[in-house]
Amino acid sequence: MDEWKYTLLNGVISTVGSLVVGALAFVAASRAASKGIDAAVTAAVTSNAGQQDLTLWKGRRDTYAALLSAVAAFVALIKTPEGSIRARTVEELEAPLHAALADVEQHANLARLEGPRDEIEIPVRSVVAFARDAGDHYLSWVRVLHDLPAWPPVSRESLLLTQQQLVATQRQLVDALYAVLHPQAPASRLS
8 A cells, every 4th residue: 555545544543533532522521511510400409498498597596586585574574573563553563564475475476387386386385374374473462562452362482483483484495496496406405
């Protein structure tokens, strides 16, 4: 064979080899690009789900914090010193108590809506029930201190007992809400 034929054959073989290598490189690049696109789509979906989870968590945190603040304000109100109670009229003491109790009930209802119902329903109901009971005892005690008829009959000891029950229930509520917000943490971190 002549030299020009070898040169031509060598050129054809080189060209076909280059085409095959180029085609393989194109296939590899398109696979890598599709994996990159899949990874980007997965990251976007994961990021969106994470953002929704974070938004839900922040909403719960704010609702739970408002409930705990309302309960703390109510507890502080019913622990008013006796001298301060005597210095004010019954009506002056009743209005803030009813407003504080309504605030506790409102925030408790919001917390129930935020959920999760199974984990917080009992502590929320308990704190509302004990707040009502402590509020009734407090108002009876106010009436006793002002020499007015009181119902239910109350003593200083029964008032302190209902206050202690409310504070204990408040701690249980804190633990339950903390367990919802921080499921990996120990459940009784405050006890």
